[in-house]
Amino acid sequence: METVGNFINGKICLSSSGETLPVTNPATGEIIREVTQSTSQEMLDAISSAHQAFPAWSKTAPLRRARILFKFNALLEQHRDELAALIVSEHGKVWSDALGELTRGMEVVEFACGIPHLSKGEYSATVGSGVDSYSLMQPLGVVAGITPFNFPAMVPMWMFPIALACGNTFVLKPPAPVPSASLRLAELLKEAGLPDGVFNVVHCGNEAASLLTSDPRIQAVSFVGSSGVAEHIYTTASAHGKRVQAFGAAKNHAIVMPDADIDATVSAIMGGAYGSAGERCMALPVVVAVGDDTADRLIARLTPLIKALRIGPGDVRGEQENEMGPVVSRAHQQKVLGYIDKGEREGAKLLIDGRNYRVPGHANGFFVGGTLFDHVTTDMTIWREEIFGPVLGIVRVADYAEAIRTVNAHEFGNGSVIFTTNGHYARDFVQEVEAGMVGVNIPVPVPVAFHSFGGWKRSVFGALNVHGPDGVRFYTRMKTVTTRWPNGQQIVSEFSMPTLG
Structure with a gap:
């Protein structure tokens, strides 16, 4: 070998x-x-x-x-x-x-x-x-x-x-x-x-x-x-x-305002939450939905897309390429499944369960299906800790002020994003959010090479x-x-702090 x-x-x-x-x-x-x-x-x-x-x-x-x-x-x-x-x-x-x-x-x-x-x-x-x-x-x-x-x-x-x-x-x-x-x-x-x-x-x-x-x-x-x-x-x-x-670690949040372009937002969330099976420090595992109507609309659009995720081996190329592969190891798979168990025990509403996902012909692969929780709260483990897997949680809040407080309350501050068509909210978010990398209608705001990458807080x-x-x-x-080249003139010793002005 x-x-x-x-x-x-x-x-x-x-x-x-x-x-x-x-x-x-x-x-x-x-x-x-x-x-x-x-x-x-x-x-x-x-x-x-x-x-x-x-x-x-x-x-x-x-x-x-x-x-x-x-x-x-x-x-x-x-x-x-x-x-x-x-x-x-x-x-x-x-x-x-x-x-x-x-x-x-x-x-x-x-x-x-x-x-x-x-x-x-x-x-x-x-x-x-x-x-x-x-x-x-x-x-x-x-x-x-x-x-x-x-x-x-x-x-x-x-x-x-x-x-x-x-x-x-x-x-x-x-x-x-x-x-x-x-x-x-x-x-x-x-x-x-x-x-x-x-x-x-x-x-x-x-x-x-x-x-x-x-x-x-x-x-x-x-x-x-x-x-x-x-x-x-x-x-x-x-x-x-x-x-x-x-x-x-990171626990990146996406605030979704009621005025957000729902189709573009859902598409962005899918890639941010489930790309690379969620194994990114810039993944998007938490959506903070402003208003119950916003949360309900997101869930209605997300649910069929999550259930239809093409999950399988990563070596398939071209039009048949899968959208999500396995997680990296058996131990990590069990860790992610344990978080799903804990989220359910702690009272989050499990809408889509990825724990028993099977890929035909790959029974021993380390696959986890796309998972969706609703009614996640800030006292739950799945909100506090980085899962590093294909698990998305929705937190419901009443207004923008509560949304920004929720995001800023987290101990991690790697990246955060907002989806909105309102320039006032976008500008306020950029100024007030406590994160090192910020996106406006961008799901994964990783800086290009000639800017610098880095978060805040822990x-x-x-x-x-x-x-x-x-x-x-x-x-x-x-x-x-600091240099001076003598020109033949005598330089007088100075014992006070030298000044050059």
Whole structure:
């Protein structure tokens, strides 16, 4: 059976531990390959490789670094079907969604290719008599990324293209259920001309991964996952003097006003709630319907569409492509089913039950059917916690004021949206909602690559967001230089605070 290995100092290698974990096709439940599990020493080897590669890479001209990324992007385009097939086989998402993930990741690579412009400093001449001042944006050193299962290509590409473009070296720790895409990305980077040691991939458990938050050679850590782990990584890595951007859980809300275009709104909610089986941090699992009539109209339109969802394996392409695939693992399937059980026990009205969904010919697949709850309240577990599955809950409120209070009361603030044709409500929502990413008549307001992605409240730990301008700021540090060149005149010593005006 194929074993997915590490990529350290430009070479694919298996762990000396001999330990592996199974990699399962979620649509069939079959083990399709295995992934090596590295020792702490092998993680240290990867960090050492990146540390040794940093001096030369950081001194490489930004334009030369950008050219490697241009070549890498061309290779991604050339191999996109191959990469999509790996993602579908290990994650389970449908083909078009896997291609969409790659496209969004490639957009960050394209953004990073502009690094000669993005990392320019500032210059001020004659800030004082014969004195000039300017700033330099310099790389940090070795940086690390710890990424989640739901976007095995896109989320790493949120991080490493900008980090590499800025002159840093990188160690990536991918998730065990979906290991292959990251290894293939490493191979394509090497083919594009990236020097050995600049980018490394290590598959490992928590003990070896913890070195990324404590080893003094690591200067910054980027993380995407659950809020509990995000907070732990932020606290631990910060205590060791590292920069951290750690993105956690989400519970994104959609306020639907009575004046909303009902057909467009329902179409948007379907994609936001059930796309990628709800396994997105920007999924749309809660609708806050303003008025009972609004809720009733939404349910009447949503019900037949949810029941008609084409659910099945993700490798079907073309006109027969499924709309939703399985969830990632048996354990996650049971977790999602447990939330449906709990929602029913706590009093939400279960309108469509996805617990016993069966796909013909895929009896062992990890499928959950589209699920719909009505009369969800803010004291229920299915409102408070991130389900990360194809479960949509409708909260009924009397007016807009109650709707915005409901949204803002949640501990997570990743993204929120409003559906309305009223500009007053739209503008007020944009100003008042407590979320980092906001949509108006947009179900999944993920920023494009040249803007930055990040939430508020317990959805994020750290001051700087990912990709866009914040990504460049995160992976560089500013050095400000003040210069004066003597012209033969005697310079008198000053013992007071120097002023240059």
